[in-house]
Amino acid sequence: DQQVKQNSPSLSVQEGRISILNCDYTNSMFDYFLWYKKYPAEGPTFLISISSIKDKNEDGRFTVFLNKSAKHLSLHIVPSQPGDSAVYFCAAKFAVGGADGLTFGKGTHLIIQP
């Protein structure tokens, strides 16, 4: 029973266009959500996050949207660049403040085409 789901294993987007990566979760107790980016043979690196009390967080080309009623979040990248090609993981944690383990989705492989 996967609590965090990324239903698209891969996504191909043209350079300069918008990339939209989706994530659904089932546990309403999740309080904080994060997106990580992973290149081959490297560890995941933090990209952007959002608390459950917000519905949007923006950082440069990256915006995360949270719809609590639908238990859905999305990551928007605009404009998409070749260096954005990577695997993107959605993650969730139960408690804001205090260290706690992350529950990850299985990832979406984003491919930016020139």
Added chain:
Amino acid sequence: DAGVIQSPRHEVTEMGQEVTLRCKPISGHNSLFWYRQTMMRGLELLIYFNNNVPIDDSGMPEDRFSAKMPNASFSTLKIQPSEPRDSAVYFCASTTTEQETQYFGPGTRLLVL
């Protein structure tokens, strides 16, 4: 500033052998996490420590797996005896209790033949 350091980066061993994975967290971080990535199950939490004390080891798959954190700058994940199904990439991550973000090491790719 050094990130999370993991060793070895690659490990190939035979079934039945003992495997020890090592992690040095970022200096000043007091929480440390071990994750495992497989094709079937994705990234899953195995165990985490706060201030060197194990808090949640419910993700440890079997008694063959054990983890220790003898001090704030070192942790080990041991598999004894190893089995082919333990083949995976093992990641260590660290953070402080004031942060939400965890910082990951480069991982150890383990292959058990």
